[in-house]
Amino acid sequence: MIRAPKGTKDIIGEESSQWQWIEQILRNLGKDFGYQEIRTPMFEQTELFARGVGETTDIVQKEMYTFEDKKNRSMTLKPEGTAGAVRAYLENKLYADTQPTKLYYLTPAFRYEKPQAGRFRQFHQFGVELFGSAHPMADAEVISLGYQMLERCGLRNIEVHINSLGDRESRAEYHQVLSAFLEEHQQSLCPTCQQRMIRNPLRVLDCKEDSCQTIVRQAPKLLDYLNEADRQHFEAVLDLLNQLAIPYKINPWIVRGLDYYSRTVFEFISQDIGAQSTICGGGRYDHLIEEMGGNSTPAIGFAAGIERLLMVLGNTGCLPVVANQPRLYIGYRGDRAMQQALRLTHQLRQAHVRVVTDLFAKSVKAQMKYANRIQADYAIIIGDDELQQGQVSLKEMTTGETQELTFDQLVAFFTS
Ligand code: HAM
Numbered sequence: 001m002i003r004a005p006k007g008t009k010d011i012i013g014e015e016s017s018q019w020q021w022i023e024q025i026l027r028n029l030g031k032d033f034g035y036q037e038i039r040t041p042m043f044e045q046t047e048l049f050a051r052g053v054g055e056t057t058d059i060v061q062k063e064m065y066t067f068e069d070k071k072n073r074s075m076t077l078k079p080e081g082t083a084g085a086v087r088a089y090l091e092n093k094l095y096a097d098t099q100p101t102k103l104y105y106l107t108p109a110f111r112y113e114k115p116q117a118g119r120f121r122q123f124h125q126f127g128v129e130l131f132g133s134a135h136p137m138a139d140a141e142v143i144s145l146g147y148q149m150l151e152r153c154g155l156r157n158i159e160v161h162i163n164s165l166g167d168r169e170s171r172a173e174y175h176q177v178l179s180a181f182l183e184e185h186q187q188s189l190c191p192t193c194q195q196r197m198i199r200n201p202l203r204v205l206d207c208k209e210d211s212c213q214t215i216v217r218q219a220p221k222l223l224d225y226l227n228e229a230d231r232q233h234f235e236a237v238l239d240l241l242n243q244l245a246i247p248y249k250i251n252p253w254i255v256r257g258l259d260y261y262s263r264t265v266f267e268f269i270s271q272d273i274g275a276q277s278t279i280c281g282g283g284r285y286d287h288l289i290e291e292m293g294g295n296s297t298p299a300i301g302f303a304a305g306i307e308r309l310l311m312v313l314g315n316t317g318c319l320p321v322v323a324n325q326p327r328l329y330i331g332y333r334g335d336r337a338m339q340q341a342l343r344l345t346h347q348l349r350q351a352h353v354r355v356v357t358d359l360f361a362k363s364v365k366a367q368m369k370y371a372n373r374i375q376a377d378y379a380i381i382i383g384d385d386e387l388q389q390g391q392v393s394l395k396e397m398t399t400g401e402t403q404e405l406t407f408d409q410l411v412a413f414f415t416s
Contacts, residue, residue: 007113007121017322018310023106025152026126030104033145035128038103040084046074052083052292054259056200063111077110081127081303082260082285083292089131090294099132106306118308127282127303134286134298136233139264140240142300146268146280147246153309154318155270158279160241161251162266164234165202166226167286171262174225175201185215205255221252230263237264260285264300270312279312280304327414329371330357333364333383341382344407351415372397380410 004010011019030037046066053059065077078084085103088094094101109125128145130138143160150158165171182189182197182204189197189204193212196203205216226234241248248266256265265283282302289297313319328348332341338361345357356374358367364381371379380392392410393402405413 005121007115007119009120014322017324018319019306021320021322022153022306022310022313026104026106026149029145029149029152030128033102033128033141035102035104035130035145038085038088038105039107040078040081040088040105042108043075043077044084044087046076048083048087048292049076049079052086052260052288053080054200056196056203057257057259059111059257063113065110065112078107079111080109080258081105081107081125082129082258082288082301085127085129085301086131086289086292086294086299089129089289090292095131095294095297100138101131102128103131104128118305118311120307124306125303126306126309127301129299129301131289131297131299133300136236136240138298138300139237139284140244142282142302143237143241143266144244144246146266146282146302146304147244149304150268150279150309153313155312155316157271157316159269159271160246160248160266161254161269162238162241162248162264163251163254164223164226164230164263165255165261165265165283166222166230167262170222170225170227170230171202173227174220174222177220177225178202178204178222181219182215188212188215200259202255205253206257216253222255223250223252233263256281256283260288260291262286266302268304279308324354325375325377326354326356327377328353328355329367329374329376329379330355331364331367331371331379331381332358333381336387337382337384340387340407344382344410347411348414351411353414355414 049064050060059079064079067075069075085105089101104127106126107124108122110122112121113119115121128142130142147160166174178201179197182201186194186197188211190207190209190212193204193207204212205219207213207216238248254265254267261283263284263286266281267278268280269277270279280302282300284298284300286298289299310319330341330345332338341357345355348355356376358370362370367381368379376397379395379397382392386392391404391406394405394410394413395402
């Protein structure tokens with residue numbers, strides 16, 4: 001038996017209805033905030049992610065699905081949506097349109113991670129990217145979009161954790177201080193962090209190893225090294241969040257796992273999911289567009305994991321029961337009745353009524369059993385008598401009540 005690859009899953013039945021439900025909420029949210037949908041390819045040149053996401057990140061070093069195509073070009077399945085959106089912004093010259101450019105996407109993403117609850121190798125992201133504004137209003141809009149996303153899904157118990165990574169100048173100073181601190185504690189760091197310390201000391205702050213966490217807690221905080229401009233930007237963002245009554249917690253240890261961030265970074269964390277508690281994360285990346293070959297253009301965005309969102313919604317009883325059951329089951333007895341059943345089914349479907357009929361020429365008893373199983377609201381059985389009299393008995397399945405209707409009345413019952 002061939003099985004689905006580890007870390008992937010089929011989405012079927014009830015679950016698929018829940019996906020449609022949440023996708024609808026997310027698309028409406030994007031629309032309401034004035035964001036346009038963007039669909040970028042599932043694979044890109046490997047270099048895009050290596051440069052975009054950052055050579056020292058876990059994603060690029062360990063987690064990418066990279067392969068050579070038939071002409072020996074290195075390609076990679078997208079591990080996230082931002083790098084592709086930036087490439088598309090530049091390639092399609094979206095910067096030439098009225099700014100800002102505001103994009104949203106719903107996309108599969110691929111990371112070779114160890115699967116566990118809420119962590120997959122193929123997962124799905126809803127993300128937004130806002131290009132062109134460096135103003136704190138842009139930060140506030142993107143964070144409030146994330147907050148409304150969770151509100152519209154019915155989630156409570158959400159914390160917005162926010163931090164500032166500063167811009168280049170603040171970062172340069174902090175790097176020196178942090179490197180000096182980490183050198184003092186080098187012996188106690190995990191082997192990977194001993195490497196990280198040299199290549200990108202900020203990555204050490206993100207290490208999940210207990211030994212590193214203990215040291216990190218005593219490390220100097222980036223927030224204390226922000227220059228005046230970065231501090232003012234951060235305070236302005238917090239002030240706008242206060243205006244919106246969005247509760248936040250300043251968390252100086254949020255550094256995010258991708259290299260492109262500067263200034264504001266944030267995560268939405270749920271208490272209801274366990275180990276993989278981050279539903280959504282993002283921040284400013286004011287230098288990425290320039291690094292990818294464009295003009296200097298500020299940007300901010302976030303992405304949420306849809307599997308994680310659905311998991312939290314499931315754990316908190318917030319998932320809706322989506323009513324997909326047929327309105328009417330049309331059964332029949334005999335060949336002439338079969339033809340009438342087919343015509344009637346067709347007519348009602350043209351009027352957008354959810355109707356099901358029998359596809360096996362089963363016995364009437366078996367057909368009624370089936371109508372019950374699929375939880376149809378109503379059922380009729382057409383036989384010779386019904387054809388002759390031109391009327392059927394419409395049965396309401398939950399109460400068992402029936403009413404006699406002509407075929408025209410039946411159509412009117414479901415369509416008017
Ligand atoms: P990220 O934090 O790497 O950021 O991923 C965003 C979200 O994707 C996570 O919070 C999580 O919900 C979900 N996610 C990540 N990896 C997995 C996985 N293996 N299985 C299930 N869900 C996962 C980004 O990807 C950035 N591009 C976000 C961004 C957009 N920043 C600015 N713009």
